[in-house]
Amino acid sequence: MKKSTEDVFKDKDIRLTTMRILIYEYLETVTAALSLAEIEKYFHKADKVTIYRTLQTFLEKGLVHKILDENTTKYKLCAEICSQENHKDMHLHFYCKKCHETTCKDEIVFPENIDSRLQIDEIQILAKGICDKCLK
Ligand SMILES: [Zn+2]
Numbered sequence: 001m002k003k004s005t006e007d008v009f010k011d012k013d014i015r016l017t018t019m020r021i022l023i024y025e026y027l028e029t030v031t032a033a034l035s036l037a038e039i040e041k042y043f044h045k046a047d048k049v050t051i052y053r054t055l056q057t058f059l060e061k062g063l064v065h066k067i068l069d070e071n072t073t074k075y076k077l078c079a080e081i082c083s084q085e086n087h088k089d090m091h092l093h094f095y096c097k098k099c100h101e102t103t104c105k106d107e108i109v110f111p112e113n114i115d116s117r118l119q120i121d122e123i124q125i126l127a128k129g130i131c132d133k134c135l136k
């Protein structure tokens, strides 16, 4: 069963506000990662500072992760295992050169223990090409 927004926020220790709920539920409906500009465009009536701060809170609390593609930072919801200060988004990202969509490839995960002398907190690996939708 899908968790309610209230439960997700409670688990990640995020206080419920209308804007936070709206942004979370919007991110949930979109399969691709979204840039700040795209989120601002969707919530064009909302205060930009609030949107930015909401995303920063989500990042800190392990609710969304950042992806840097060609030249844009994008945001995507994390898997449930992410927590505050402990993101586990060690998966591949795919950038489509045609539609410019960036998606998470959760099925391709990289090991955190590449070198036992290092502490790896984050892995940013971006594959570029043409997505299945554009290939059709
Ligand atoms: Zn994460």
Ligand SMILES: [Zn+2]
Pocket: 096, 097, 098, 099, 100, 101, 130, 131, 132, 133, 134
């Ligand atoms: Zn595409």
Ligand SMILES: [Zn+2]
Pocket: 065, 067, 076, 089, 091, 092, 093, 103, 104, 105
């Ligand atoms: Zn991802």
